Amino acid sequence: MTIATRPTGSAADLRNRFAAVRGFTETLAAPLSAEDQTVQTMPDVSPTKWHRAHTTWFFETFVLSPHRPDHEVVDPAYGFLFNSYYETVGPRHARPQRGLLTRPGIAEIADYRRAVDAAMDDLLAAGELDPEVAGLVELGLHHEQQHQELLVMDIKHVLATNPLRPAYVDVGLPPPAPDPIGPRAAGWIEHPGGTVTVGHRGDGFGFDNEGPRHDTLVAPFALAAGLVTAGEWLAFIDDGGYHRPDLWMSDGWAAVQSQEWEAPAYWILGADGWSVLTLAGPRLVTADEPVVHVSWYEADAFARWAGCRLPSEAEWEVVAAERDPALTGPLPAAGLDEAGLDGTGLHPRPGGEGWCGAVWQWTASPYAPYPGFRPAAGAVGEYNGKFMVNQQALRGGACITPAGHTRASYRNFFYPGSRWAFSGVRLAADR
Amino acid sequence: MTIATRPTGSAADLRNRFAAVRGFTETLAAPLSAEDQTVQTMPDVSPTKWHRAHTTWFFETFVLSPHRPDHEVVDPAYGFLFNSYYETVGPRHARPQRGLLTRPGIAEIADYRRAVDAAMDDLLAAGELDPEVAGLVELGLHHEQQHQELLVMDIKHVLATNPLRPAYVDVGLPPPAPDPIGPRAAGWIEHPGGTVTVGHRGDGFGFDNEGPRHDTLVAPFALAAGLVTAGEWLAFIDDGGYHRPDLWMSDGWAAVQSQEWEAPAYWILGADGWSVLTLAGPRLVTADEPVVHVSWYEADAFARWAGCRLPSEAEWEVVAAERDPALTGPLPAAGLDEAGLDGTGLHPRPGGEGWCGAVWQWTASPYAPYPGFRPAAGAVGEYNGKFMVNQQALRGGACITPAGHTRASYRNFFYPGSRWAFSGVRLAADR
């Protein structure tokens, strides 16, 4: 947590960013009806209104209650309903039942957001904050950005479950295929191997799981300059990729069979061939777009089929840090902002090297603690550490990742069978 | 179906009743938010907005489409989404996923209702109807009344699932205990047995499952003059009723153990003793009120504990027909109307004989076809007949049954483990 709690700007800057981040959550929820915001279509999915309330509860519980002695909790019941997984804070509503709650409704949750925003604005308007408090606010903003991405992932699943196939943003159906933003980078980026240093550099915000920064040894390797495309994935399908057990991990093959996978999630086979369901509605798959919504099992099988492998976290990080200044430097990385809600930011677009702003990239690395990792004391220490088993790390950042949220050392993680994240593939090879 | 399709009044009368019944559905939905109307808290429950749409689909599908050649279907997708179980009509959306649909929302469904109501009013305003059509309209109205009761049962389950324990109607919390409407009838009503005639008499509307009217033999018996009360149920609990396998059917005992039943559904044990969750909020259990929300397994075990048994359908019908004129005659039977939404009609009240208007009464009879039963041809023939296995018959009518909907020959049915209906107990004994 030492990394995570480091404040990164002036008080005024923090106040402005608080308003911007909080406002963007409401912008994301705006196209959605009360009904849309209420349901939960699988245990992994949370209702939109739950995301809106939970992120608010985070600021109330970790900033206002401990650091504003006069703060009166808006509704004591919300502590039970909107705690996600912080065991230390107390009991909580069961996750798979979030979609059974009709009250509080979206009007009450909007009230809740307004009340907490007002109290937070009071706090932030008061000038320089105690660094610990500033660090918690910073953490809360990054936390809210993570939930912005989850909100979009989740509502995509909700809408896709509906046989009417409603779009999240209605920009004309079928939406035009996204314009290429340039040719996809081809070929391989070579690396000689040796001792490399990975982990958060300490300049600016980072989550606790990005540190400690440390040295590690890598053998000579190469990373693909571009992402695996839908066209390449079609070749994998056509070559029987989903029907050849020799390509799959044992657990992956079991998933293929029990879930009857034949293609990435949200792909639908019709008379005209494969379509992909986007947040702006369904359209035909195009060869150049990056493949997205594949599980780690599929990514791993594809890499084996291609005679390659997935990159390790360290390999990805050292190359990405050199190639994409947005991932380390002061410029905001690509990602979702208000402009992208015209549809252009809601599905990965072809072209370029794609380190960030298209899809998250599965790595070969199980998500595990870095050497010397220590979670923070107290409830916020539950943020990352307790998930460090059974999941695989992803790197990069997707088109729906809020702009500026990610970086080269950022470690995302999902179970290897998950497909509802905007997850894709970059290949690696031994040299 | 011959019974069911018999028209029972003038064209003007049918038009008025159509407006009244359709309007009452909207009255029942009015206290509920868009969120409330969307979720499904167990497979048996349907969302309020689904009930509103499905009853509308029924008129559109079985009246307008076949009998108004110029009727344009409001939305072809609704045929898939809002078909409940009519296999003959075509494929349908899976029942356990009704709560995953956020669109159409309540605004679109209100539009749907208005469009179908307008088309129906055109039809009904045109004067005398073809008897077959009039019969289908009649059937649709009784169908809608059944869904009104289901809507209330279902929303009770939805709200009770919420840890905030919201009330359906807010009439002050805790609501006053209902006033007794008179002392509970005591003692037994004796019957000498012999050949009795049961089934719908043919005067007025009846469902197909109520016929053919036929003779059957019953041995001498007696029925309790009043309903089993919550006070008597407490004695059963205190005597270890839920912990004595000798009192239970084998399948019932399995349900007690797997579902950890310790009391009727919606009973909550607190510091002050047992409370009951009503649609107007929780309040302490009172001794005189009829027990409600018990499964057939519990009703059967209670009867065994009491040294009695449950009545057969025939026993119940012949006695009830004599005792309660409202159940056979021209007067509307007790039940829910707008006045009851002040809270008085939402929970069974103590007193009287309780044949109708308090709780449905489980019978010892498995729900099975009467001798010579034939369902109607076509889709409406799926209405009742295909459920005639694995369920138990109930008789009477509950406080939330729409006023005028039930009668002595009316056969309700649920699985023996169901508890979300307003189901209670009347005892019987051999003589």
Add this chain to the structure above:
Amino acid sequence: MTIATRPTGSAADLRNRFAAVRGFTETLAAPLSAEDQTVQTMPDVSPTKWHRAHTTWFFETFVLSPHRPDHEVVDPAYGFLFNSYYETVGPRHARPQRGLLTRPGIAEIADYRRAVDAAMDDLLAAGELDPEVAGLVELGLHHEQQHQELLVMDIKHVLATNPLRPAYVDVGLPPPAPDPIGPRAAGWIEHPGGTVTVGHRGDGFGFDNEGPRHDTLVAPFALAAGLVTAGEWLAFIDDGGYHRPDLWMSDGWAAVQSQEWEAPAYWILGADGWSVLTLAGPRLVTADEPVVHVSWYEADAFARWAGCRLPSEAEWEVVAAERDPALTGPLPAAGLDEAGLDGTGLHPRPGGEGWCGAVWQWTASPYAPYPGFRPAAGAVGEYNGKFMVNQQALRGGACITPAGHTRASYRNFFYPGSRWAFSGVRLAADR
């Protein structure tokens, strides 16, 4: 239980019958290895060695322990392991885990049987028994005969689960099609209806569920003179019977879909058409043999397809009692004895009227208590009564029912989805 405990012969007769019945269980187990006798292939199935031990426990628990004060229980642990469902007697091993017990093995269980048989023989050799004790011995013998049939049903399921398709008796593979024992009875047996009397007459042994004998009213009807054949079932299959929801009860259609039924249990579609798995191995289905291993759902759907219905219990009983003297008179009814283990008694044979000795016949009647039914006090009262919900009654007796075990008033019962019993169909029709 008054019926069940009535002794039916001299002391010497009872002693001889005890030896014969107990010995036949061992005869049935003899072709089976220790491995065969140990496993449980679904929760409904019990291991052969469990049947051998449980029937022994029945005599020890209900006869020896209460009535032979000096009897020392062979192994106190057996009371826990081999109690089937007698809650009153104490806790018991969970039914679905019977197949996980490797000890006691078949050698110990043979010892257990020998020890209890010796103690029982001492008791039975002592001359006239107290009538209550004699009644319990009688009950135990009929109980053991029921388990003999279950043992054969169960081992058929165990062996059929094995991809090697081993036969229970090895009489040459493929076994010859059974010889017809005469032409199948054709046409209908008419009955004028009216008041009929059903239930056990009181002469000889009967289970408690067969009484009280009582009058009931039946409308004019007819029963098919013969059983539904495999050839007729093929016509049902060919006509899309398993793909037409209009033919099925709602719960039945759900079973068809979830269990992917396309034919009776143990039917296998091969290059040469349908084969049926018998206890003597697989062979081609023959047109004249009675269909067997169909669920009630299938029987009901078939009857609807044929424009008929299933008989009620009362209809079946009054006609059968007149047609088949073996079912009421002193002659042993058809059924399994040692001679039948040459293969001829292990699968229903074509021909005749088939009231008994071919297949159990599903009725339209839910299994429910007769008017005035009272189970016996104590543990043996759990024998039948607590299963009187959710199941359907069957009548007749199958080829594997021990010879002499059944009668016209005998009420068998299974859940409507069960198929591992030797259950078939006789049609009925209204007149």
Add this chain to the structure above:
Amino acid sequence: MTIATRPTGSAADLRNRFAAVRGFTETLAAPLSAEDQTVQTMPDVSPTKWHRAHTTWFFETFVLSPHRPDHEVVDPAYGFLFNSYYETVGPRHARPQRGLLTRPGIAEIADYRRAVDAAMDDLLAAGELDPEVAGLVELGLHHEQQHQELLVMDIKHVLATNPLRPAYVDVGLPPPAPDPIGPRAAGWIEHPGGTVTVGHRGDGFGFDNEGPRHDTLVAPFALAAGLVTAGEWLAFIDDGGYHRPDLWMSDGWAAVQSQEWEAPAYWILGADGWSVLTLAGPRLVTADEPVVHVSWYEADAFARWAGCRLPSEAEWEVVAAERDPALTGPLPAAGLDEAGLDGTGLHPRPGGEGWCGAVWQWTASPYAPYPGFRPAAGAVGEYNGKFMVNQQALRGGACITPAGHTRASYRNFFYPGSRWAFSGVRLAADR
């Protein structure tokens, strides 16, 4: 596979070892009845007779069939029944149904073993083998040793499921507490960190997953000189270890709650305190014995509670290789042989450093491929590689690991929730 297929001795040596290893499997099965050898008490467990057949199938399929052209397959059906997971070889019987097979019985399986052993002896007696064939024989022997350990783990679970608590070896009940073989090593073994080299050295047999040997960086660390004891585990229990979510991974805490863990597997709380079920029967837990049958989740939580962590694979390997000559040198490591079947080899004994011969030691390392890992071509390439996700690596070797089977570079692996292996804990700490 290059490592795995390297032959390690003369032809005569291989022939002798073949006879010894195959014979030891039969020695392990000898105390078990046909019934014991047949059942499967959870999906992870395989029946003893399946282990005996599968290991035989391995030699037949991978050695005899491809390399002895005149070999006639003993029974073609065995290829389907006894293939464990080699997708490349063909379809196979579903793993969770292994316990439903009663045939072939143990007699037929003994015949199968004899037939294959005879054919193998012919092959091995012929003098120097083709190195590829010799490598496959070598692999088959190590494979069989792995199944010997599984056989013992599995039969422990089978016997422990039986309420009679039978012992695998009957050496008197309660068996004496094992004699300490010396005091437990105390304190910490320090390591300065730096670049270390891990993986199989290439001298002698190794599995493919142990290579390629490679350098890796480790930070300064220390490993506990001895294993975590049962006494220390009792302190963890007494301190509420199983009730403090802050100590657990999120998935681990879910397992604690759903499986109601309160202690290691096979621990039973009685009037006298905790007993542990051993293969020689139950006895009281002793403070000094190494704790065993804990999941990775428990090991990880314990380490956190103790203010430590689990070692990485590399840390464990470099220290163990220096401390325990048996793990690298020519001497056989500790483990199970015939002498240990007197009971002394069936449960971990206290004392010493315990690198090998007591319990497998969970590491912090997810089981993943080493840099440059390539599985062999063909079916034997499925041996290890396809399990390299979702599991955690263990190091060392347990008391029931066949003597001589393990080594410092040996990588065992189980899912983090598994407890039926002989798995324990060694602590590590950062320096």
